[in-house]
Amino acid sequence: MTTETNEKVQKVVFDALESFGVESAGISLEASLESLDIDSLDMAELSQIADEEFGVALKSDDVKSIKTVGDAIDLIAGRI
Numbered sequence: 001m002t003t004e005t006n007e008k009v010q011k012v013v014f015d016a017l018e019s020f021g022v023e024s025a026g027i028s029l030e031a032s033l034e035s036l037d038i039d040s041l042d043m044a045e046l047s048q049i050a051d052e053e054f055g056v057a058l059k060s061d062d063v064k065s066i067k068t069v070g071d072a073i074d075l076i077a078g079r080i
């Protein structure tokens with residue numbers, strides 16, 4: 001995986017979180033999804049965005065393993 005790919009995934013994920021109502025100042029790689037009030041519906045939407053943007057399908061077991069913003073980015077980028 002290239003740095004460019006990782007940066008693109010990060011931008012898409014950060015933009016998605018902002019569209020879910022998360023303040024941009026609170027978004028970091030270490031931020032937990034729970035602390036950002038990201039729920040299962042938001043994660044379903046993020047999964048759809050990952051599929052549309054990168055062709056990466058996330059299953060429910062994948063989503064359950066995601067605890068932080070960085071986890072989401074690493075999982076998506078790792079499957080591109």
